[in-house]
Amino acid sequence: MNITCNFVTDFVELYHENLVSPETALAIRSHLKTCTNCRNYYREYQIIKNRKSAPAVNILLNNEDISETEERLCANLSKRLRRRRFLELVGTSAVIGAGSVMLTIGLFLTFKNSDNN
């Protein structure tokens, strides 16, 4: 199978991904052996492809890390907020409770004092 340089540049991606037929792969491989231009082209293609795919994987992993950390942070934050809101609620009730107890005692004492007089 005789192929042209255009054929190689057109199919270089499919060839790289092993998506061409064995005959086409063989033809491209033998063309690359004899054609310096196509060999250089394929080498550049591989470099670009590797450079592109490597950071993509990293970004994906980083995103997973970030979302996991974010999830954990959100869970911690909501837990902390819930606890704080609970404490605030308890604190407010305690203040109101103490206040009403003191008010009751005060009223009781006032009435008691006025009864005596």
Ligand SMILES: [Zn+2]
């Ligand atoms: Zn060529």
